[in-house]
Amino acid sequence: MKRAKPSPKHDQSAIIARIAGIREAANLLIEKELQARGLTGIVPAHGSVLNFLFRQQEPVPIKSLVSRIGRVKSTVTGIVNTLERHGYLYKQGCDQDARSVRIGLTDKGMALKCDFEEISETVLGRVYGDMPENDRQRLMELLAIVEGNLKG
Template structure:
């Protein structure tokens, strides 16, 4: 087995996963949403629909400019809104809108489809081993 093309292989997996995600998002009628919005929405869903820009950047491991771009796009389609902190005007909170909250079921269906497809013939032990190795590879590049 060739082991020198690990990064290329990971890249190809990501490309295929993104294609599947975007197809399923479209099938679910999630207007304007693309694969890159998933981590941001997931972070909001896990935190009662409200985080600061800084908290989002930390949660999804992206820089502030990337988070700003993602938030602006989600605002454009009505999934989130920005609200200035009452006590500290320098802080901006990102909140899920009603549309964003209502999209959770469809978003979860897309995630489930992706994971079922990826892991269709992979045992639980193999999954855990794979995740452990991928985490180590990520840490090696930190």
């Protein structure tokens, strides 16, 4: 397992830089995997929307997607619009509430599911390497605490 080179005292003030570096490295790996599969119009930020929609049996209101993935509505709307433009999902009005928009995957969008599962396995395999299971769980617990502290 590759280990990051810690500073002599494990500089605790560098936590945000470390998290940003991890995110950047993960995004680069995802982009490489998407490109290798010839998937166009998709970037790493689209993954949370697509993964949520893969688990749905029918179109869902955009506000349930917003609350589930924890991004602001304008960001989710932008992602939805991009994925719709590339033919991966569709929007439909809601009969009960004319202001509500429901979204669902097209056949082209559903066809991504297998690729996304494979990419996820690749990324998680690289993220965790040979890290023991108890360390993985503890890492997730600690990151949840950090996230909770920031959302305070």
